[in-house]
Amino acid sequence: xxxxxxxxxxxxxxxxxxxxxxxxxxxxxxxxxxxxxxxxxxxxxxxxxxxxxxxxxxxxxxxxxxxxxxxxxxxxxxxxxxxxxxxxxxxxxxxxxxxxxxxxxxxxxxxxxxxxxxxxxxxxxxxxxxxxxxxxxxxxxxxxxxxxxxxxxxxxxxxxxxxxxxxxxxxxxxxxxxxxxxxxxxxxxxxxxxxxxxxxxxxxxxxxxxxxxxxxxxxxxxxxxxxxxxxxxxxxxxxxxxxxxxxxxxxxxxxxxxxxxxxxxxxxxxxxxxxxxxxxxxxxxxxxxxxxxxxxxxxxxxxxxxxxxxxxxxxxxxxxxxxxxxxxxxxxxxxxxxxxxxxxxxxxxxxxxxxxxxxxxxxxxxxxxxxxxxxxxxxxxxxxxxxxxxxxxxxxxxxxxxxxxxxxxx
Amino acid sequence: xxxxxxxxxxxxxxxxxxxxxxxxxxxxxxxxxxxxxxxxxxxxxxxxxxxxxxxxxxxxxxxxxxxxxxxxxxxxxxxxxxxxxxxxxxxxxxxxxxxxxxxxxxxxxxxxxxxxxxxxxxxxxxxxxxxxxxxxxxxxxxxxxxxxxxxxxxxxxxxxxxxxxxxxxxxxxxxxxxxxxxxxxxxxxxxxxxxxxxxxxxxxxxxxxxxxxxxxxxxxxxxxxxxxxxxxxxxxxxxxxxxxxxxxxxxxxxxxxxxxxxxxxxxxxxxxxxxxxxxxxxxxxxxxxxxxxxxxxxxxxxxxxxxxxxxxxxxxxxxxxxxxxxxxxxxxxxxxxxxxxxxxxxxxxxxxxxxxxxxxxxxxxxxxxxxxxxxxxxxxxxxxxxxxxxxxxxxxxxxxxxxxxxxxxx
Numbered sequence: 008x009x010x011x012x013x014x015x016x017x018x019x020x021x022x023x024x025x026x027x028x029x030x031x032x033x034x035x036x037x038x039x040x041x042x043x044x045x046x047x048x049x050x051x052x053x054x055x056x057x058x059x060x061x062x063x064x065x066x067x068x069x070x071x072x073x074x075x076x077x078x079x080x081x082x083x084x085x086x087x088x089x090x091x092x093x094x095x096x097x098x099x100x101x102x103x104x105x106x107x108x109x110x111x112x113x114x115x116x117x118x119x120x121x122x123x124x125x126x127x128x129x130x131x132x133x134x135x136x137x138x139x140x141x142x143x144x145x146x147x148x149x150x151x152x153x154x155x156x157x158x159x160x161x162x163x164x165x166x167x168x169x170x171x172x173x174x175x176x177x178x179x180x181x182x183x184x185x186x187x188x189x190x191x192x193x194x195x196x197x198x199x200x201x202x203x204x205x206x207x208x209x210x211x212x213x214x215x216x217x218x219x220x221x222x223x224x225x226x227x228x229x230x231x232x233x234x235x236x237x238x239x240x241x242x243x244x245x246x247x248x249x250x251x252x253x254x255x256x257x258x259x260x261x262x263x264x265x266x267x268x269x270x271x272x273x274x275x276x277x278x279x280x281x282x283x284x285x286x287x288x289x290x291x292x293x294x295x296x297x298x299x300x301x302x303x304x305x306x307x308x309x310x311x312x313x314x315x316x317x318x319x320x321x322x323x324x325x326x327x328x329x330x331x332x333x334x335x336x337x338x339x340x341x342x343x344x345x346x347x348x349x350x351x352x353x354x355x356x357x358x359x360x361x362x363x364x365x366x367x368x369x370x371x372x373x374x375x376x377x378x379x380x381x382x383x384x385x386x387x388x389x390x391x392x393x394x395x396x397x398x399x400x401x402x403x404x405x406x407x408x409x410x411x412x413x414x415x416x417x
Numbered sequence: 418x419x420x421x422x423x424x425x426x427x428x429x430x431x432x433x434x435x436x437x438x439x440x441x442x443x444x445x446x447x448x449x450x451x452x453x454x455x456x457x458x459x460x461x462x463x464x465x466x467x468x469x470x471x472x473x474x475x476x477x478x479x480x481x482x483x484x485x486x487x488x489x490x491x492x493x494x495x496x497x498x499x500x501x502x503x504x505x506x507x508x509x510x511x512x513x514x515x516x517x518x519x520x521x522x523x524x525x526x527x528x529x530x531x532x533x534x535x536x537x538x539x540x541x542x543x544x545x546x547x548x549x550x551x552x553x554x555x556x557x558x559x560x561x562x563x564x565x566x567x568x569x570x571x572x573x574x575x576x577x578x579x580x581x582x583x584x585x586x587x588x589x590x591x592x593x594x595x596x597x598x599x600x601x602x603x604x605x606x607x608x609x610x611x612x613x614x615x616x617x618x619x620x621x622x623x624x625x626x627x628x629x630x631x632x633x634x635x636x637x638x639x640x641x642x643x644x645x646x647x648x649x650x651x652x653x654x655x656x657x658x659x660x661x662x663x664x665x666x667x668x669x670x671x672x673x674x675x676x677x678x679x680x681x682x683x684x685x686x687x688x689x690x691x692x693x694x695x696x697x698x699x700x701x702x703x704x705x706x707x708x709x710x711x712x713x714x715x716x717x718x719x720x721x722x723x724x725x726x727x728x729x730x731x732x733x734x735x736x737x738x739x740x741x742x743x744x745x746x747x748x749x750x751x752x753x754x755x756x757x758x759x760x761x762x763x764x765x766x767x768x769x770x771x772x773x774x775x776x777x778x779x780x781x782x783x784x785x786x787x788x789x790x791x792x793x794x795x796x797x798x799x800x801x802x803x804x805x806x807x808x809x810x811x812x813x814x815x816x817x818x819x820x821x822x823x824x825x826x827x
Contacts, residue, residue: 060744060752089740091752091773124737125774235723236646237738238745313645313723313814314822321823327534328647330499334470335648342470342501363501364535404723406816412724413731 011266013273014181016169017151018043021181021210022251025144028157031136033122033129034084040136041157042105043206044078044144048115049249050213051076052221056242057195063087063094064118065243067102071114074215079117079206079245080105080137081158083187086202087120087128088240097128104134108141119243121160121187121202123415151185158187158204161411166277172266178254180211180263184270186229188278195230195238202239203229203278207270211257212250220264221246228271231303231399234282235408236311279400284407288383289319294396295346295389301338302390302397308336309386310401319384320403324375326358329386344391351381421676423683424591426579427561428453431591431620432661435554438567441546443532443539444494450546451567452515453616454488454554458525459659460623461486462631466652467605473497473504474528475653477512481524484625489527489616489655490515490547491568493597495538496612497530498650507538514544518551529653531570531597531612561595568597568614571821576687582676588664590621590673594680596639598688605640605648612649613639613688617680621667622660630674631656638681641713641809644692645818646721689810694817698793699729704806705756705799711748712800712807718746719796720811729794730813734785736768739796754801761791 019026023046031040051073055065064087080101087094098118106113120128144150155165166186173179188203225244248257257263280288291309296302309315312332318325329347333340342362349356356378357365366372378384429436433456441450461483465475474497490511497504508528516523530538554560565575576596583589598613635654658667667673690698701719706712719725722742728735739757743750752772759766766788767775776782788794 058741058744059747059750060740086737089737089769089773091771093773123735124741125735125768126737126779127773127777237722237724237741240737240741240744312647313818314647317819317822320819323822323824325533325535327496327499327536327650330470331468331534331647331650334468334650337469340469358535359499361501363499363503363537367537369536404819404822406819408723409727409730409814409816409819412727412733412814414733415728415735 011170011172011262011269013170016183017148017167018154018183018185018206018208019146019150020169020183021208023047023210023249024208025146026150026154027140027143027145028153029136029139029143031082032132033082038153038157039082039084040140041081041154042078042140042144043154044109045247045249046251047249048075048077049247050074050215051117052218052246054225054244056239058238058240060089060240062120062241063090063098064120065241066095067098068117073114075115076117076247077111077115078105078109079119081119081204082133083158083160084122085120085126085128086122086124086241089125090127093127097130100130101133101137104137105141108138117245119204121158121204121241124240155185160187161283162187162281164281166274166281168270168273170266170270172262174254174257174260174263176255178252180209180252180254180257182207182209182267182270184274186274186278202241205229205244205274207246209248210250210252211248211263212254213248214256214258217258224268224271227268228275231306231397232275232278233307233310233399233401234279276400279402282402283411284405285402286405287319287403289401289403290383290385290398292385292387292398293390295391295393296395297339297393299395302395304336305333305338305388306397306399308332310399313404316401316404319379320405322376322379324372324379326375338390339392340390341392346389348387349375349378350385350387351378351383354378421580421582421672421679423580426593427558427577428564428593428595428616428618429556429560430579430593431618433457433620433659434618435556436560436564437550437553437555438563439546439549439553442542443492448563448567449492449494450543450550451491451564452488452550452554453564454519455657455659456661457659458485458487459657460484460625461527462628462656464635464654466649468648468650470499470650472530472651473500473508474530475651477505477508478527483524485525486527486657487521487525488515488519489529491529491614492543493568493570494532495530495536496532496534496651497538499535500537503537507540510540511543511547514547515551518548527655529614531568531614531651534650565595570597571693572597572691574691576684576691578680578683580676580680582672584664584667584670584673586665588662590619590662590664590667592617592619592677592680594684596684596688612651615639615654615684617656619658620660620662621658621673622664623658624666624668627668634678634681637678638685641716642685642688643717643720643809643811644689686810689812692812693821694815695812696815697729697813699811699813700793700795700808702795702797702808703800705801705803706805707749707803709805712805714746715743715748715798716807716809718742720809723814726811726814729789730815732786732789734782734789736785748800749802750800751802756799758797759785759788760795760797761788761793764788
């Protein structure tokens with residue numbers, strides 16, 4: 008059987024990967040510097056933010072564009088963004104310190120940062136952290152956990168996932184993934200060219216041609232998450248494939264593709280669930296769109312609307328705001344044919360008929376409130392003009408979102 | 418002298434206008450139905466939401482496209498949006514009831530609604546309200562006030578303004594304006610073709626050709642306000658010019674243009690100040706853009722960013738988020754040349770030099786906090802690539818915004 012299977016594991020679950028997280032002092036107390044290492048150079052597929060103000064590590068990685076990476080160093084607490092030429096030098100220095108400690112070429116070291124924008128890194132602390140991290144690399148659930156913790160900022164839950172799948176040639180391959188991201192989350196990462204940071208490891212073997220498929224997977228997973236519509240300067244996603252499972256190329260293996268997509272979808276949903284201050288996950292499914300672009304646009308407008316998000320926080324049956332968001336998306340729809348269903352728990356409430364609400368009385372609107380009063384609310388919409396679909400994830404807008412972001416730099 | 422002068426007044430200040438606001442019962446207690454009437458048919462310049470889900474009254478007004486209007490009826494508490502064919506009929510019925518009571522042609526009656534989306538109007542209540550309003554039309558500050566109150570939803574302050582200006586031919590003309598709008602505010606109104614509703618009266622004489630200038634004024638005033646980035650289904654702005662001041666055409670009179678623009682700018686700022694839950698006004702000025710479009714885009718991305726808005730609420734010196742918003746706007750800029758200044762009260766704090774913060778230490782960042790700790794915060798940015806500018810207004814994101822919108826329909 009080649010069905011994929013989720014397993015308990017993390018980034019060191021695939022063969023040949025080690026990880027660690029340490030406290031360097033950039034943050035006051037928690038782990039703030041992580042390192043991931045592959046035993047052999049791994050094919051690297053990187054996706055970077057399309058924000059035009061790119062953090063220094065993103066600029067450095069994009070300029071080098073290395074097809075393989077052996078290690079990735081990451082710090083949290085400081086995004087090394089908006090730091091000019093000094094920031095670029097600091098990002099390069101981070102790479103070279105890791106390279107020296109591990110005895111590899113600096114071009115083989117990926118670098119990521121997350122945290123406050125517009126502050127210079129304290130490189131003394133970083134140096135100490137890197138030196139310690141290089142000595143403490145390990146395999147296993149503790150190592151996975153340390154790295155996952157080291158990349159967190161306002162995250163409240165660890166975003167980690169692992170799976171295994173048998174390729175058509177019989178090889179069993181493993182996939183491990185971690186991700187951080189809670190605020191400034193509306194990634195629109197382009198392969199080669201949040202703040203979600205994610206690292207995905209696999210012992211499958213992939214050729215550079217897998218790049219396009221990796222973009223497709225990102226587009227349907229992390230790139231469809233939005234916590235606040237604000238795309239970060241630092242979003243980076245790195246997939247490392249070291250081939251140590253020894254099978255043939257997994258590029259075109261449908262089972263591998265589905266497994267990787269399932270892992271990334273799970274990670275994406277977790278990012279939305281843990282959006283800053285979130286109390287509910289919002290899943291938006293759009294069907295019947297005239298184009299793929301239209302379907303995605305409608306999803307994004309709905310999950311980014313502060314009015315929709317606040318209504319869901321309060322279980323306020325203000326479904327008109329969902330239609331307001333549709334109208335603003337610019338996507339084509341036929342108002343007479345548009346279907347809108349709100350789902351939550353066991354409830355499934357159709358809202359519209361021929362462009363008007365099905366409810367005649369305020370009492371019956373209460374069913375919408377009941378559906379919204381769940382930890383996971385699904386908004387399903389059919390635009391009635393085509394065959395394209397998209398799914399995306401967001402979260403409600405709560406008092407805690409405001410609190411967290413009114414005192415972030417403090 | 419032809420300098421414009423703000424005066425104490427409202428929509429009935431210009432010659433020949435009467436107004437009233439009554440309680441029809443659509444809302445539980447407060448005034449919810451207003452009427453404005455001109456003694457003679459007035460040239461009408463209407464701007465409507467560009468949201469593709471348009472409320473019934475907007476659809477009806479756009480279809481009729483009457484060059485003159487004699488009266489405008491407006492209700493609050495229910496937006497008559499997402500109400501299908503029944504909503505269209507209801508909007509037409511509102512017009513015809515007013516026409517019958519006032520003895521005018523229904524096409525001479527404008528109609529606007531604001532309030533909850535996706536509920537049918539209770540036409541019994543509306544009929545009672547219209548009948549009462551038509552009998553109670555008056556001139557004067559009380560009448561102005563009743564109409565201003567009748568169009569409010571979550572507004573906490575009355576948005577009203579009046580001015581007078583002498584035309585070059587010696588005629589003294591008056592301008593009066595009221596506006597409502599607090600949430601779902603990101604108007605992008607197109608002349609002919611929030612929820613802000615606004616009514617502007619003047620006794621100047623204007624020809625249909627004034628339409629383009631009216632669009633230019635809207636584009637620099639109400640269309641540059643954003644409370645939450647969510648454009649309403651109902652935004653409508655109606656300028657009525659009844660010519661009763663008897664002067665020549667004011668179309669090309671620069672003093673009139675400036676006076677009208679000043680009135681609309683003042684109204685726009687008031688809408689931002691009274692954004693739902695707002696505790697601070699945010700003014701964003703962008704200079705040095707390569708195009709007018711770029712300048713406006715950057716303004717909008719900054720004032721719509723929940724992260725920027727929350728930071729300003731908490732006076733959190735997280736200026737990096739402003740740059741994050743710039744990067745997401747897609748506008749062209751030269752990071753080495755970008756200037757960013759945050760102003761508040763007496764403080765004026767430059768932030769950047771060659772793409773990096775001017776601050777070396779966390780202590781000096783405290784000046785940013787001090788500037789942000791004011792009721793009005795100005796963000797001034799120069800993109801360093803051209804000569805275009807734009808100004809826009811928004812407000813901070815507060816606990817109250819979330820509260821208000823989590824229980825709106827309740």
